[in-house]
Amino acid sequence: MVRPSSCDKPNLKRGLWSEEEDARMLEYVSKHGKAKWISVPKGAGLRRCGKSCRLRWNNHLRPDLNHESFTPKEEELIVKLHAAIGSRWSMIAQQLPGRTDNDVKNYWNTKLRKKLSEMGIDPVTHKPFSQIIADYGNVGGLPKNGMRIGSLNKDLKNAILMKMEPKGSLPNTTNTRHFMPILPTQATTIMTNIAPKTEPTLDIFLSNDKNILSNDKSSLDLLSQLQSIKLVTEVPNYKPNCESSLPSFYPEATFSPSSSSSSSSSSSSSSTQEMSPLAFNWNDFLLEDAFLPNEAQEHETSMAELISSSQNLSQNQSEGSNDMDNSSFVEALLARENEMLLDEFPEFLAESFTS
DNA sequence: AAGCTAGACAACCGCGTTCCG
DNA sequence: TCGGAACGCGGTTGTCTAGCT
Structure with missing residues (x-):
């Protein structure tokens, strides 16, 4: 038995959004925020599901x-x-x-x-x-x-x-x-x-x-x-x-x-x-x-460099470097990703580059 | 003028992930 | 810990419009 999702309810409007609907949601979100999309249509008086509202907001109404x-x-x-x-x-x-x-x-x-x-x-x-x-x-x-x-x-x-x-x-x-x-x-x-x-x-x-x-x-x-x-x-x-x-x-x-x-x-x-x-x-x-890379050795070299680079980034951050001027959004993501990797697959990373 | 076609883009669908009671 | 709800994402479909025949 498949439980219908909130977007499967009858009487929900679909298709293109009207200017009135846009205005209603803009007004509601500006007042109440968008913490809970499921509550947005009800609060804004829209016959849409929350998922549809989130999509409309993210793709068109976001300031x-x-x-x-x-x-x-x-x-x-x-x-x-x-x-x-x-x-x-x-x-x-x-x-x-x-x-x-x-x-x-x-x-x-x-x-x-x-x-x-x-x-x-x-x-x-x-x-x-x-x-x-x-x-x-x-x-x-x-x-x-x-x-x-x-x-x-x-x-x-x-x-x-x-x-x-x-x-x-x-x-x-x-x-x-x-x-x-x-x-x-x-x-x-x-x-x-x-x-x-x-x-x-x-x-x-x-x-x-x-x-x-x-x-x-x-x-x-x-x-x-x-x-x-x-x-x-x-x-x-x-x-x-x-x-x-x-x-x-x-x-x-x-x-x-x-x-x-x-x-x-x-x-x-x-x-x-x-x-x-x-x-x-x-x-x-x-x-x-x-x-x-073409050869297995190059695979390992490439990945080792990649991981090493990321580890350095992570290390720099963990050492309390506040020099964020040169570190980008991507670097931050890389460092975080590396931390997660080290947490989840420490043995994998170790094995990959010691053999 | 009508019908057809392709382009552009808005919106939906389905699935995996995350959140929360 | 578990299950349902909500969210986020990528793929796909639907709709509108302009241009062509």
Whole structure:
């Protein structure tokens, strides 16, 4: 017997909010605060569930929200952070003042993902499609280091279909937008047939993709993601370990992200050639094993450095350093995360780097 | 002018986590 | 300690609108 949630009650209004509803909630929250969302609709006289009120407040009514278009700098940061930590929208949004996770997620799904795809970059892995296809072309073999199983998205499926084309010739290797659309069932069949079936490996353990992480590894995964945010937001000119050899159909893919971007995606071919003062090279966001070193030894070295870095941060804090001028929000998170790790998995951390 | 399509974004859904009695 | 309620998050769906045919 499933107990209905508070949002399943009858007579609750759904759908878009009216101005009157917004005004009612604004007035109520300004007077009483939002400590208990479950009490907000009742107090404000709204026929909404608390969950819906919280969503409306967080995404639209909060006074600190920025409703302007995304700037090129914000766009750049989103792409960098996504390359580093994946679709952790709430964490990404925390680095963008005034933006909500929903804002960032929608912007990614409607604009940025498409831009990357059109340039021949898999928006999930930030690798060139050509490399992913090549990796999966090794039927029966292990995927190359860092290959993410979770990277099989619809963008990639189109690219893979081209690879599977019996005639074996790419229709136009200079135009990545000529991918043939395929039916979902076709894609499923293709992927089932060619995707290597392997047991989870250390590669996967170290992967950024939360979808293929087991729960008991999530803390360590989070640690690496926080470290990634630190790199993206604080290290000047930071770029993930980039693919040095671009695919042949991917010539000097540079374009200027536009904040207005009212133009449709069909203008991408011209946009790739335009440069603005704030233009950045999208090659920078090709993620080639950014946190997935090639050899096991490198895995350990990488993680040891990562943990060590975090431990230093933690140590500095525990020694009572008040020099917070140079320590960021991310560092604070890192330190806290490390404390939690040490509390929960001291033996794991010790074993990882003594062998 | 009507119908269709794609883009943009608001809102919902489901699940995991946290809180609290 | 336990179970239900509330919260938070990411994925998905629904709705509106502009542009095209």
